[in-house]
Amino acid sequence: MARQRKTAAGTPNSSDKSKSTASTSSRNENSSSSSARNKSTSPKPQPKSSYNRLFVMTQWRLLFGCCCLIIASYFGYVGYLETRVNTPYDDNKMVSKAGLDVPEQYWGSYRPGTYFGLKTRDPNSMVVGLMWFSALRLRPGGEGIRHWCEIGDNLDQYGWNYHDGKTFGIQRIEDHPFTIETSFVKFPGGRYGGDWTARVTVTNNIRDSSESLSLIWYTAMDEKTGGILTTNTHSKLTGIHGETPGLGEFKLEIHQSNGTIVHQSYLSTVTPNLQVLRQVVMSHFRLATDKQSNQRIITLPGDVLTSSTGEIHQPNFIASLITGRPPFSIDISYQSTSGFSVSELETRSGPPIKEKYTEVLETKRSQFVKTFEENFKLKEKGYSESDIHFAQSALSNMLGGIGYFYGSSRVQSIHTKDPVPYWRAPLYTAVPSRSFFPRGFLWDEGFHGLLISSWDVGIELDIITHWFDLMNVEGWIPREQILGMEALAKVPEEFVTQRNTNANPPTFFLTLKMILNKHSHGLMAKGRLGILDRLYPRLQAWFTWYNTTQKGYLPGTYRWRGRENFSANELNPKTLTSGLDDYPRSSHPTDDERHVDLRCWVAFAAGVMADLAHLLGRDDSKYLETHYYLSDNSLLNEMHLSPYTDTYSDWGLHTDAVTLKRSQQITPISASNQNIEPAQKIRVTLKPPEPRFVDSTFGYVSLFPFLLEILTPDAQPLAKILKQIRDPKILWSDYGLRSLSKSSPLYMKRNTEHDPPYWRGQIWMNINYLALKALHHYGSQPGPYSEDAKRIYIELRHNLVKNVINQYKRSGYIWEQYNDSTGEGSGCKPFTGWSALVVLMMAEQY
Template identity: 60%
Template sequence: MARQRRIANQVDTKLDKGTNSSSSNGSNSTNNRSRKTTSLLSYWKQIIGCIVLGIAVTLGYMGYLETRVNTPFDDKKMVVRGGLEVPEQFWGTYRPGLYFGLKTRDPTSVVTGLMWYFPKRLKPGGDGIRHWCEQGDGLEKYGWLQHDGSTFGVQQIIDGVHVVDTSFVKRLGGSHGGDWTARISVDLKPNFKNQRSQGEDISLVWYTALDEETKGFISLTNSATKLTGIKGESSGLGEFTIKFTNHSGEVLHESFLSTIAPGLHLLKETVVASLRLAQDKPAAPRRIVLAGELLPEAGISKAEPNFVAVQLTGRVPFSVDVVFESGSFGTRQDTLVGETYTKALSWHQARFTQRFEDTFGLQKRGYSPKEVSFAQAALSNMLGGIGYFFGTSKVQNFYTKEPVHYWRAPLYTAVPSRSFFPRGFLWDEGFHGLLISTWDLDVELDIISHWFDLMNVEGWIPREQILGVEALAKIPEEFVVQRNTNANPPTFFLTLQYILKKYYNHLSEGRLATLERLYPRLQAWFSWFNTTQKGSVPGSYRWRGRDPLTNRELNPKTLTSGLDDYPRASHPTESEHHIDLYCWIAIAADTLAKLATLLDRDGYKYEQTADYLKDNDLMDSLHWSNFAERYADYGYHTDSVKLKRPKPLPRSQNQNMEMVRVTLKNPEYRLVDSTFGYVSLFPFLLQILEPDSPKLNQILDDMRNPDLLWTNYGLRSLSKNSPLYMKRNTEHDPPYWRGQIWININFLAVRSLHFYAHTDGPFKEKATKVYRELRGNVIENVMNQYFKTGYLWEQYNDETGEGSGCRPFTGWTALVVMMMGEQY
């Protein structure tokens, strides 16, 4: 206690002194202020440091978020063998957008292709030259009659009164993919063959081209043939030659072009710019010829030609063999030309016919030879429409101001339509895979592997693939950018579900290894769907990508669902949810659980999710309308909408005022049960509905009702009593999924009817009856329209059965082959 008093006294004394001493007082004041200033400075430094650190962390995290959209899933690629490691698939008709052309599965492939024209019909600007598959060419028919996806193909093209047959045969050998020969034959249609005077000259142009990244050269040669040939060398092919042999008829004239083309998408334009009129002799008729060598003058540029073309003009009938020979092939017993080629092609055709019957069994089911030929053509167009693309997508996410480029990658994929959609589409490819895997499982696993190598670290795959200059040239710029918020139906789960069912006990080690590599990517894909597309209510799901602000569309499109303009809730909000997406997620979880069992993985959480979503009580609580007795979307909706042209502004002339949507009655949150169509069927289509559910009986009745979905040609996409049946979505956009018959959904319906017809339940007999009728209607109409028009179509008219939309559409329309063979 004394010590404390003493200290206290000392403090008091100092304080007293300091009060009367200017020097003492000044000294104490400065020290205190200094301490306070130092403390304040230190405090603000900490605050500023925290702010700077926070900004740095935020910017770093934002940068991380920006790069996630174009960061690959991981370094372990799905495709472990490609290019020359798979020699039997190295060469192929992998340019589906062309009438006829071959390339390799090499990112920097040498490309070859055919153009042709009839000199008498050639118009200014090159109109009349055939190259890319164009609906505007107005060809009566074109498509593969036989194609096994690997070794050979036979195609028929009807151009006016002429039949142009193209075929190819491959022969393995050497270390660069082997040899191949293509034959182009031109003749008159059978009913014109007795009128030879109607035959005319035809000019065939066969070319070889390099893209800007291909390392190598090409040039002209006359060695070992009377006709001009082509020789070259590249890193993927080594040395090679292309020779031309006149198989039948007479070559009237020959010319060539050796030049620099600005890109693979401008090859036809390069040919058109080079055409000249020439005469062999003063009195001879003038002919259209290629201009010869068109290269920069010596000293100006050292550029070598990247485009070499040979034109052979002959009188119909006329046939030419184009012989590609690899420099590494070794000793050949014979050249694949003339009769040797004819015999080889016949052998492949016979082998294909037997394999087709072994796979689909159509002859033993009673189909006629004509009907079997139709089915062979449908399958062959699917296989002949497989392409190999290389390039980079443009992608956009929420955190980037401008679109960024995805990584450069290859894609091996089938395409929906060679004329209109010659590129890869995610939701189409799952349907394609059902038919391709039935024919060749390894080809399909290779396709799946290429698609899943395009998955980013988020678990997202761009839904439309526009890779390379040729693909980009076929699509408007506004449709190029892909957004990572947007999904597409995960139909590859449908393919895998089918593969597991069909091949469960026939999976080799190599195939199992592919599925092992695929499994973590499927998990990531499922997780992406299950988080980014979830709805506002537990268990619900919502397609992103609908425009809530548009007033131009009668019903804002849902492109991400694959069903485009199919009517949904009239006013998109975050509170809507969609029955079709709900069903896709249920099937995805169920497939993952089954795959986990096969691979001896723990798939319990997927099994739980599948059981949760396949619970009909949950599904009914979210999507069943007791009033309309149907499944439906839920959202902010009114049926009272129409398109109306605004009144012109006062004293304004020549106004082109586009029609806008007018809402006549305020929307409300409700089930969209006034609409009945494909979306309403999804619990049935994906077999989530229990076989003993009374709702199955209701769906079967509604499907079979001619006033709703039933027609003599298949199920229409939207019932006739739905408010938007066959209504335009804008004044420029005709109806698309609003009544027309689509074969992919009809296939799912036939497949499900087959399932319920072979599953015990009270509605088994009814399902059997509807199955037979629907299957018969679809098959008969698709065949009839093919025989009538020469094409498989994108969709079919629900009143007449006539094909509509684009053609040929031998993507999912070719699933009619599986219906014929009852392969589900």
């Protein structure tokens, strides 16, 4: 309309020329008449050339206006694209109840990166936790103070022996020569999440040893909201009292439960953040002489609240140092003192301590053991008491590894020049490893959910809803969640930024498939079907994101993004987004690559979407069509079955003739006598790559049509897969299926001169679980390979379970991966993320 009005006010068009001429003539006559009356000379009519100039000028103005509009629209659209990466999916959050709305889960061991720590599911939670040290083992720089779970601490063992994910936990820590047991029990009540009691017990495993151990129990504020102050308990051990918006008024008391306390002191000060608690404590250590023993001891100075300018601050960090001679124990009781009526306060006795706490803890432990057997029936299956205790510990470490994080990710899209912050949000999630990966990982969490949902489907649905609240408007979820200062402190800078082009295997569909198969009736009975109904639109967006952003050049093909930016030092460009990191793909990444595992993930996801749509009474036709299309074995074979090896593989620009060689380095004469580091090894291509199947590599990726049960029970390639699985020269070992065939060119090869092999031969429990699940499936289906599948299933399950238990008994840990030649654990420890799926293997729950 604006352009039309502008045209009417400007030069007339040709169709209105006669009207314009008449109008002009009339105006000239009136003008002439007026001039005559005023005895002035009439202006001369404008020449025709003036009208032409006016017309041209108007056209230029119109063109300029259109250009300005186009430019403004372009920059507006670019700005819109820039904002999409950090715009939430919508304002209707999946987590409908949070914080104090779920009082029974308000407090918990939600700090998995610490050896023992508690916090609330509140963005501004107060945190409490434990440090310890032996004065004989303390070193400069704080080495010897235990706080965060660190592989470098070289503890003999640590982990939860019992943990139900909600109300209690018991953990054993072996730090030679000491054994430290930590435990807690929660007691609901009131408006602020109730009370709890924690206990720390120390024993010395060396007889007649007089070595003491110092415990540091601390309280810190995650954000500077509310206040805490020191107080003394009846035992003269320093406690605190305080008030925060999320906790109301409360008090925390430390009690000597038994044994001998040699010394007690405290520190009340200000800390900038939770990253530096250990450093703050260490910087305030003082040496003093104990009056009773006349020995030199380490103490804390008390209140340190005055700044360099003389200003007095309110403390946000209080640490109580308690040195004892083992065996000794302390109880820490937390009591909410607001949110109750006067009569309730008068009748409250507070959380139990000492003998009463011991009784409550034993009741909780007994109930856990009973529920565990009801869920997994390992005693019924004939497992020994020690094997059952191992399985209980594996599950407990998974549940005790659930954390609550709050913060903002750093993300980037192709439309943003620099990384931008995601919105601040909470995440309730299990973690793969308390020592090395104490944060949320998208593809790990789908495997975690298989075990967690088998124990408590309510906890798992809570985790899923938190994850899907992190979905942006595009349907993308960042694959690694680094939320909060404690989580950020554990991550190298190069891995912090998450890019919205990059995916991760959509393993939550594995969890949803298990929930639909095992708990569909329970979902309806407990009113949880509404959660899935609200989740469904986000699952649709998530599936669409995979099906569009990760599609390949040809119909029905898919390609993992993220391989484009690789260095010359890599033997084979990594595919971190696939979850299989350095597993060999095509040697020279191009947009024409076809990744067979991703195709199978999308096919599997489409099938689960169809199942869920049917359960919810929605139209499932679109997802069924996609599932049947991508699962069509003939089309799958056309795109991914090598005619030369008759095995499934990727397709791309590839050559096996690559090697790492040290680049030549010219040494200046002036520097000939100096120590010069050798040049790095770089990749050298000995034979030009060509478009082909990557069929010289056989391993986990080759199995995906089998692992995700895409193959029909009578499919001819299934026979060869079963044969290759069982062949010791290919994937079979006495400890599980290795990730890469011994005959593959990159078997156990370093990807750079500094990076050891990762997915190039080692045994991984998550893929072995999928293999058992598939063998169990094909063994139960009528077909020509059913008996072979059953036989291999029995052997593989035996090997996996036996080795993981043996390695746990030998080393004290469940590991990230296992050596295919010796069965020994390798990678990081403890890794009770997907490696804890051994519990489901023992229970035969798929």
